[in-house]
Amino acid sequence: MSKTIRLFTALAISTIAFAACSDSSGTGTGLLTVRLTDAPFPFSEVASVDVYVVRVDARKTATTEGAAADETDHDGWTTVAAPDASFNLLDLGNGKTLTIGETPLPIGTYRSFRLILDTSKSSITLEDGSKPPISFPSAGQTGIKVNLAEPIQVTEDGSTLILDFDIGRSFVMRGNTAASGFNFKPVINAVAQLTGSVSGSVHANTATGAVVPNAAVDVLPAGSAVDYSGAIVRSGTTGTDGNFTIAFLQAGTYVLRATPPTASGFKPALLPGGLTITAGHATTGQVIIVAP
Numbered sequence: 001m002s003k004t005i006r007l008f009t010a011l012a013i014s015t016i017a018f019a020a021c022s023d024s025s026g027t028g029t030g031l032l033t034v035r036l037t038d039a040p041f042p043f044s045e046v047a048s049v050d051v052y053v054v055r056v057d058a059r060k061t062a063t064t065e066g067a068a069a070d071e072t073d074h075d076g077w078t079t080v081a082a083p084d085a086s087f088n089l090l091d092l093g094n095g096k097t098l099t100i101g102e103t104p105l106p107i108g109t110y111r112s113f114r115l116i117l118d119t120s121k122s123s124i125t126l127e128d129g130s131k132p133p134i135s136f137p138s139a140g141q142t143g144i145k146v147n148l149a150e151p152i153q154v155t156e157d158g159s160t161l162i163l164d165f166d167i168g169r170s171f172v173m174r175g176n177t178a179a180s181g182f183n184f185k186p187v188i189n190a191v192a193q194l195t196g197s198v199s200g201s202v203h204a205n206t207a208t209g210a211v212v213p214n215a216a217v218d219v220l221p222a223g224s225a226v227d228y229s230g231a232i233v234r235s236g237t238t239g240t241d242g243n244f245t246i247a248f249l250q251a252g253t254y255v256l257r258a259t260p261p262t263a264s265g266f267k268p269a270l271l272p273g274g275l276t277i278t279a280g281h282a283t284t285g286q287v288i289i290v291a292p
Contacts, residue, residue, distance in 0.1 A: 219233040
């Protein structure tokens with residue numbers, strides 16, 4: 001009997017095995033379920049981010065960004081999902097996922113995944129209904145290499161790959177407002193293991209003070225200071241209620257930072273004591289206090 005492994009994040013891929021083999025080098029197959037979600041988008045003036053996903057491919061050997069970008073090259077690639085449909089990534093925040101395909105996949109170790117997008121059918125819509133220009137790498141189908149944290153093992157017991165389409169870092173504003181347009185610099189991360197999450201709220205001046213909506217919330221490497229400007233582990237944002245959820249974090253220790261909107265007059269602040277994530281556990285009730 002095959003066993004479904006539930007998915008936990010941004011573009012998520014779950015494997016379910018059919019084979020009677022007990023390791024990752026057999027000749028059987030495992031069923032791959034692909035789900036879609038995203039990292040929360042920080043721009044409050046954006047109504048929707050519609051990305052047209054043609055398909056998702058897997059490959060056992062490592063590949064380069066250039067090789068992944070050539071969507072006409074099928075050498076060594078296996079299509080694991082082919083939704084050929086548009087998805088509003090803003091509908092998939094706070095840990096929500098969407099299954100976009102399933103396929104039997106040979107047991108083994110997979111070191112490369114790519115998304116094939118149709119950029120001519122992808123767009124951003126602002127709250128006023130306008131669509132700002134987006135500079136995509138191509139005007140049609142293009143492959144996007146997934147940043148894989150570690151190879152995924154497809155076995156008879158199943159395994160999980162979670163692909164995190166980080167909107168906030170994938171679409172970079174050209175000017176001071178969203179209406180100026182965006183440059184598309186895709187950031188799609190992946191983890192292949194059980195993950196944890198963190199949720200909480202951002203408040204002004206005290207733990208019971210007014211909530212702070214539209215604050216960027218970033219998970220940073222352990223030891224980071226409030227002015228850290230290096231690579232961000234994961235990013236999110238607070239809603240109108242001041243609450244946030246960042247899911248699909250690998251187990252470990254981190255720093256959690258809140259950056260309020262500039263117009264609020266409040267400065268960035270860190271979660272006191274740092275953040276510890278345990279696999280399979282939801283860390284809740286975390287409060288970040290910001291002040292002028």
